[in-house]
Amino acid sequence: MTRLTDQAHELIAAVLKPGETAIDATAGNGHDTLFLCQTVGPTGSVFAFDIQQKGLDQTIEKLTQAGFSNCNLVCHDHSQLAEIIPSNLHQRIGAIMFNLGYLPGGDHTIITQQHSTLTAVKAASKLLRPGGILTIMAYPGHPGGAAETTAVSEWINTLEENLFKTDICFSLSDSTRAPRLFVLRKQE
Numbered sequence: 001m002t003r004l005t006d007q008a009h010e011l012i013a014a015v016l017k018p019g020e021t022a023i024d025a026t027a028g029n030g031h032d033t034l035f036l037c038q039t040v041g042p043t044g045s046v047f048a049f050d051i052q053q054k055g056l057d058q059t060i061e062k063l064t065q066a067g068f069s070n071c072n073l074v075c076h077d078h079s080q081l082a083e084i085i086p087s088n089l090h091q092r093i094g095a096i097m098f099n100l101g102y103l104p105g106g107d108h109t110i111i112t113q114q115h116s117t118l119t120a121v122k123a124a125s126k127l128l129r130p131g132g133i134l135t136i137m138a139y140p141g142h143p144g145g146a147a148e149t150t151a152v153s154e155w156i157n158t159l160e161e162n163l164f165k166t167d168i169c170f171s172l173s174d175s176t177r178a179p180r181l182f183v184l185r186k187q188e
Contacts, residue, residue, distance in 0.1 A: 017094060021044060021093050023096040023127070024049065027073070028050065033062070033063065034068065051075070093132055094128075095132060098136040099137040118155055140177055159184070164187060
């Protein structure tokens, strides 16, 4: 079985086109940012957000080693997506990724927060182009993660079916603490 993060990459690769703009709302260690840069290619661009400079430093290192310079790194809370993304790109973003929780290898007490995450995913859904995709990796197994996962799930259930097609991919574990991947596709 494919890991959920790999599934997110596969789903996005089927939608995101070279030359487009994408957003990594939680840059972390840079894996998703690098994937998005590779997918949009040198004519596209990526915005990568992280609240911790350490995460952005790791992302810069990963992008530099791979030879990518098509990324705008933003040290800010992802709840500010709508304000920071230039207005001429609103409703033109091909893909947006969230990987919630904490920075792997970092301080596990610094986590994404339910309130700011909800603000961010709501804004992200409005930034997508028709046919665009939004993925949210959620981890209910860490402190604060269950409430955040539930809040995201409840928000997704409020979306109008004529505007978004939604899916949830679960890990092989049947534990309520197991990670899950929320996928939203904006209808064309």
